[in-house]
Every structure is written in structure tokens, then in C-alpha cells.
Amino acid sequence: MATIHIDGRPCPARPGENLLQACLEAGADLPYFCWHPELGSVGACRQCAVRQYSGPDDRTGRIVMACMTPATDGAILSIDDAEAREFRASVVEWLMTNHPHDCPVCAEGGECHLQDMTVMTGHAVRRYRFTKRTHRNQDLGPFVNHEMNRCIACYRCVRFYRDYAGGEDLAAFATHNDVYFGRHADGALENGFSGNLVEICPTGVFTDKPFSAVYSRKWDLRGAPSVCTHCAVGCNTIVNARQDSTRRVLNRYHDAVNRYFLCDRGRFGHGFTAAPSRLRAPLARIDGRPTPVPVQDALRRFQMMAQDGPVVGIGSSRASLESNFALRALAGPARFSTGMAEPEHGLARLVADLLRASPARNPTLHDMESADAVLILGENVTVTAPRAGLALRQAVRQAAFDIADAARIPRWMDAAVRTLGAEACSPLFVATPGPTDLDPIARATYRAAPDDIARLGFAIAHGIDPTAPDVPDLPEDAARLAADIAATLRAAARPLIVAGTQYGTAALPQAAAAIAAALAAHNSAAALSLILPDCDSMGLALMDGLSLDAVRALARDGGIGTLVVMENDLTRRLDPAALDALLAAVPHLVVIDHTATPLSARADLVLPSASFAECGGTLVSTEGRAQRFLQVLFPDPPLQAGWRWARDLAQAADPGTAPVWQDLDDIVAAIAAEIPSLAPIGRAAPDAAYRLDGARLRSEPPRISGRTAVRANISVRDRPPPAAPDTPLAPTMEGAYGPAIPGALVPYYQAPGWNSVQSLNRFQQEIGGPMRGGDAGVRLLDGARQDETPRPRSAYATAIPAPFVPRAGEILLLPEPRLFGTEELSTLSPPIAARVEAAALRIADDGGATPTIALRLNGQRVVLPVIRDPALPPGIALCPPHMALRAFAAPAWAIVQPHGDDTP
Amino acid sequence: MFGILRTLWLTFLHLGHRRVTVGYPETRPALPPRYRGRIILSRDPDGLERCVACNLCAVACPVDCISLQKAEQDGRWYPDYFRINFSRCIFCGFCEEACPTYAIQLTPDFEMSEYVRPNLVYEKEDLLISGTGKYPDYSFYRVSGVKIPGKDKGEAEREQPPVDLHSLLP
């Protein structure tokens, strides 16, 4: 630890950081614009000027940019210095000369970094009396608004979009005062992380377009910590609500997971909570038609149903652990299904087992960023786990960092590091059937069928550790590539293998685990990351249950009286014939869901559950991190959390033995007590009894407005605040709040003088480090392992698949999810729906020229547009799951039909 | 003793003073325009709603009796609903002070008594008047940089025409 002196006050500083960071960490108010903790310094805005003295005898000193000056031990600087203050005041005044008179109609207002910095520097009176330059705006698609007049040219947007996220369609144009940040022409921003511009841009140039349609000022929004439900990464979010509706989702910093950024699916996917497809009342099938019924009536109906034979529960990988567990308690562990069909069901368990058994590390997202050699084995990470894809994009910068370190250039000197390391890329190998967004930065790509990719993987493992099984008959080019990759991974200090379950084959995760195990034998930093499809896939894998196929077998034998399905649309999991057969064999179907689905339309009883914004719960991410989401809305009955419905059903069926959990903490404790692998989940977040300074935390900012008017059109009487037994956050503006609140409980970020998201700096122990109040979540898969002593090497999987052989007249359909359109809930959100492109099949160049291709799969005939891609291996086709073929999610051989052939 | 006599004398003197108490409602007091009574929403000189739904009045209100929701049409912000619960309003005038557009104004009308409180909840239809109120000239959108129908980029007061991005001239 170095010591620096800020206005005579000795403050600790980390060696290697810059003066701006050191000042902010010391709690000083130093204005800045262009520096960003994740994007580094470029010295573009000149706002962070301080006076630095060369020693105790130096009386004059000199003005320096704090963000461009390393903090050295004993540095003496002054923020308060008159000339430095004047410098900063002039900079803001210049920036403001062209600034429009927009704050009242600016969606940034109230959480605007420019407003904060202007106030901080004391610029209050406009002296400039000349004309302002103006810009035309662009239509940037359904996610982001553009209002270029407000730009202060800090360059953060292009630094994030181009340098950090690899986007190409946003750039800086023109010169000096006229500089413009936009696309070459109107059009939706193509990069999957464009929503982050909203938080990156310190002004109102880029604002959240869907939020603008239901706009509220930050000071009017209730917030709650939440967890994204749109993939298995488990990014931490803040969900904002006002007047009984969700308004937006913001990033919630988690040091080890998503840090500063979310993907667009996560940021804009919450719209399903207010979609017309929401279920709001229990529906019973009366005379063949779903009819709203009172809760008591619904429960009575279930009581009758439960007398007709065993109740079987089907859980869901998009429901919380609590809801799944309550259903498991209702049906009994032996009659509880994970709601996953094979191969997904088996793969989820396999992934959990591999991660637990692997001698390699199971990295966090932040760890993945510092890997210096990465192999992606058969997973299109940027669509199945978008935020992980962004982390992998940073991994290729390790080589540049090494060069910078050697040249003694601090890593935050962003422009210098990027220039110096422009040619240097750490090795990234992408082995996938189809193209991925990471291909352009990959050292090598390998296009092959999943089985061949797995064979490549096993060959790499063998190349690293000759005791691993060898792969017979490997083609020469693959063998050469395998040897190259093996040598590269072996030489790397922190190699990382990424695989997943996208292609429905166990061979890929097993091959990845074999490579990781081979590496771990001599490198304890080797890491293995395996990706599951849904936000609670890992939770279900740890909870365990029957597969859907087992449930079908049970139904066929007449073993099911009532099927209770929790938040799971089985039409996406079973093809129509299989689903029809299942439902025909089951006398009663009960669906608990927050959203109407084709399955709920067929149910005898539908119970409306709460969405992620309306209840609390726990999800386990693919890394095995249990994380709690808390409710921000308090819906009126009958809407309630899925687990409460399951509990009520259990009580209706059998009041004697039914569980009696009252609140979230009860059921969390019950889960922890009953399922050993989930025992630590209570520590994912503080429980409802948590108090800071003797008070509950508040979830509303202290200046929330309109409290006596917002409901006055309904009643002028005051309503007591809603009871909130499931959350440690008080639903009002009364309560404690401060920079030391636990990371798992952050309802919004605000600090005195800092009203924008930049106030996050005040909540971190050190900038870019853990939260002062502790990070959120608890890792479940680490078990008793010690990081230093590698666990005994797991036996290498020996089931090496045979080479892929194309079939005549058939084609292997492989699921290729998309960022927008294949994930169930986000697709119901209007801005995401606006970005969904029509389903198309990607196949190898078959010499054909027809724009469409007709397929027959399990008796269904579909005609799909084709994209012919010469890079693709022959005999396979990449098809988006759940689109043209709703139930399609796992590889399947489809018959290629000539056009016009309608034989069944 | 002297005190009592003095009081009597002063009281006697008042017999000759002009009366200040008026016989309301037969006689109406002349209140200055800046008197703080019933709140209205005014229109700009072009006859369009002045309120831009910025929420500043709502947050300034010490009793939180103003609530509104922003809506937008062709770049113009306006309140979808605008509600003042006058049964809570203390007529402090903070909202008028906070308003950046002169939309919300207090008027010298104080005759608002009702028998039931819900009748004191005024919606936008009850608040919006057809004129400019106390400030005849100001129009927020003439100085703001946003584009609205009839005012393109660069057409606001003290604005240059929009930059031509294809020019490299400094």
C-alpha cells in the first residue's frame, strides 16, 4: 500500500492505480468524464485536473490530469487548489457551451453524471451567449434513444462498443466541436451489448428507449436486487418499478460475475412481466372453456383432482429453487420431474458432476477475463451465455497486457495499451459447427459436426496427457490442430476450456473436462467452464428428479392422476405427438405459471404465479452460484409466488402433512435442510431479519414523489405499506441506506453529490473490487476443495464418439440459439420481439439454389429459408430452436424432402 | 390602571378607522396575481400544453401531492395524467418555483371547499387552462434542443444549423 497526500490528508493508495482512482477511493469528490473503471483512462475530457507537487518543498506544483497520472508512494496533490478548481470549472463551462437546454425533457435528468459534475464544479451561470452547434439524431433501433446534441465527446461510447464489446457499427465522425457518435446510417445497433451505452454514456445521448415509454425519474423508482432470468450466467441486476409495474432493468455490480455490463437480452427482456400474456386470476376449465374462479374454488377443485391418483410435479429450469422445491414437496421426491427432457436432463446432471469432480478450477466470469489461452469446444457462447462471451472477448487482451506490463505501462492507460498490443492477441480457439461472434478474434476456428469437435477435444487431452485415451482415425488437419492447441494450452499460465450443452451431446463437456483434467495435472490455474441453458438449470441438476421421458413412461403406465406443471411450457420440450400422448394419459393437468402458454391453454386448472419482479427466490447459475432475487412489486392476491401455490395445493390435498412455510426464509431453510448439495443457499443473501443500523433497508429513494396523489384517483385514504415478509428491504423510502449495504441487497446506487450510476465507486472496497458490504451469492460446487492442492484426477471419459458421417437424404439438425428469439420469456418483451429475425436454416453449400428447404422431423413438415455457408461441414444444419419447430431443442435427424412432396 | 385606560382609549380610536373586514362572499377581496391559491396548468403561446412531465414539481412538493406520468409524442413530452390531491396541498408554491417551463402556476382563486375529499383530487382535465397564465411569452421548446413538429434541429433560439457530417472542414 502506498500513501498519497490529498490536500494534506494522508490516504492509502494501491500501487499501480491512477490518482483519480486513488482520490475516489479516498472518498474525495473529483469530477471526471472519460475515465471508466472498466475502460481505463484516455485523458480526453480534461475534467479531472488536480495540482500535483513533486515533493514537500515544491510550492508551485503543476496541473496534471489525475486519471493519466500513476499514484506513486508519497505523491502530494491538491484537489482544492484554486487554480485546479478554476481549471475544472472552465472545462465544464466549455463542455456546456453547446449543451442544449434539455434537462426537463432528458431521460438522463436526475441521474445524469454531467449534471452531477456541473454542480460539483460549481458552474451555475451560463456566460456564453453565442449559438450552439446542433446534430441530427439517428434511429438506433428498439433499445437505445439517440440525442446527439447532448454529447460532451468523452469517447466512452465508442471505447465500450468497439474496443470492449467488438461492435463495428458505432463510430466517431467529423471533427472538433462537430464530432458525432453514431452509425453510418439509421438502423438498429447490431452488437448484443448496446444497452450498456445507456449506463456508459455520462450524458443523455444514449438513453433506454423502452424505459422512456414508461419513464419515471430515478428518484421515483423503487428498486430491488434481482438476478437475470434469461440465461444461465446469472448476471446481477437491479429491477426498478413504480405504480405496480416494472419499468427497467439496470446492471447491479458483482465483482466476480457481470461487473459493469449486461447483455441486451437481460436488460430489455423484462417486458414479459407486463405483457398481455400475463395470467392474473386462477382459471378453471368449465364447459371446456377456461373461466376465472376464486382461489378457494380453485383449491377445492385440486382437492377433488388429487383423489384421482398420484400427483406428479414437473418443475422448470426457469422457476426458482423455491418453486421447484415446493412442487417436489407436493408431489414427493420420487414423483418430481426436473421438467427437462433427455438429453438436456442428463446433461445438466453431467455438467454438475463434471464441475464438482474436475481437478481444474471452475472460474467466475471475472476469472475468465484473465485467461491467457481459451478453447471453446462446441458452444456458441455469445448466444447461449452472452455475458460470458463478452468476458472471453477480454481474455484475448492478456497478451497486450503482458506487453504493457513489460513496458511498464499501467493497464489503465487504455489507448497506449491498445496501441502497443494491437498486434498481440492471446490465443482463442473456437471449435463450433457454425460461425460465432468470437471468430474474428480467434487464432484458429474449426468447423465440424459436434461429434468431430468432441473427437478433437479428446485428441487435445491426449496430446497434453498421453495417458488420456487416444482418438483413432483422426483426420490429419484435425490432428495437427489438436497438437497445436494442446501445445498452446500446455504453455499457457491460465488456460481455460469452455464447453456446454447446446449441441445435446455428452461428449463435448466430457472432452472439455478431459482437457481441463489433463491441464490441471501440472497447472493448478487451469479452468473449466461449462454452460447450461437456463437460469436455474444448475439448481435443478443439484435438486435432481425424473426426466420428462420418465414422466411419459409413468403416464403410459397409468401412474399419474394429476400432473402439476410449474412455470414450464412443455410444448417447447416435447414434440406435439409426445405431448398429446402424455396429456391423454393424464386425467388432470394443473399449470402454475405467470405467463399464458400453449400448455396453460390446455390445462384444467391454471394458477397465476408471480414473475421474478413480484416474488423472491434463488437461482443457481451455471457456475454453481446460488443467488437471491428479491421482489420489487407487491401484487394483490391471487397473484403469488409459485412456491406458495404449491404449498396451498399441498394443504388443500392433505392438510395434515402439508408444509407450512410462511415466508421465503422458511422455505430456503427447508431446502437447505433437505438437500445437502443446496445446503449453503441461505447464505446467498441476508435474510428478512437483516438490519443495518437497527433498521430495515429502504428500497425507495428518500425523495420519492407523489405519495399522497398517486392513488388518489382510487382513494384518498392512506394505505399501509405492503407487508413484505420475504425481503429484508422495506417497501418504502423509510429505512437505512449507505455505501456499506451488502451487494446482495442493493436497491439503487446513490451517494451524496453522485446521483448517476457512477456513484457505484462509493460502494466498492476499491474501484473494480468487491462491494464494501460483501458480494452477493454463494458458490455451491466448490465443496471442500482447496485451490492449491489439485484434487485427484478424475478418470478420463472413455466414450469417444465415432466420426460424424453424413446421411443421404437426411440432415442432422443442430440447435443454434439466438440472442433474440429463442429464449422463451425475453421474446415476449416488445423491444426484444422487434429484434427477432425470421427462422432460417444454415447448411453447408449443397450446390442447390432453392431459397427454402423442406424438412420432415417427427412427422412434422416445415419449410425454412436456407443460408448456404461453405464453411459449414456437410450433413448438418443449424436451426434456431423453438421457432419454426417449437419443440426442437436437441439434435435430430430430419428427412430432406423435395419441394412439393406432400406425402405424409 | 394606566394600562387599562390606554387600552380603552385605543379601542375607542378604532371606531373612526376604515374597516378591513369585508363581508365575504358579498364583497370579494382583491388578491394580487401572485397570491397562492388553486393550481393550474397553463399552455404555451402556441396553445400547446406547457407541462413537459419533467416531474420537478412533484419532487419539490413537500407533501407529495402531485403525481404524473410522462408520455411522448413526436419528441414532445407531456403528462399522460397529471393529478394534484388538493386535500393535501399546502399551497406553498414550491411546485411553481421548481417548474422549468412556467406550466404550473398558483392562482388567486381559493374557493375550493368540498364536502367530500375525493372531490379535491384534480386531474389534468381540471387543471389545464386555455391560456398562458402569468407568463405570456415563454415557450420551453423554443430554447430546448429537441426536435418537435414545426421545429427542426437547429431551429431553436441561438442554434446553428445541424452539422454536416460529411464535411471534414474544421
Ligand code: SF4
Ligand atoms: S444530459 Fe444531463 S445535463 Fe444534459 S440535458 Fe440531459 S440531464 Fe441535462
Ligand code: SF4
Ligand atoms: S455519446 Fe455519450 S459516451 Fe459517447 S462521447 Fe458523447 S457523451 Fe461520451
Ligand code: SF4
Ligand atoms: S448474459 Fe445472461 S444473465 Fe447476463 S444479462 Fe444476458 S441473458 Fe441475462
Ligand code: SF4
Ligand atoms: S415542473 Fe412544470 S413542466 Fe415539470 S412536471 Fe411539473 S408542471 Fe410539468
Ligand code: FES
Ligand atoms: S477523466 Fe481524466 S481526462 Fe477525462
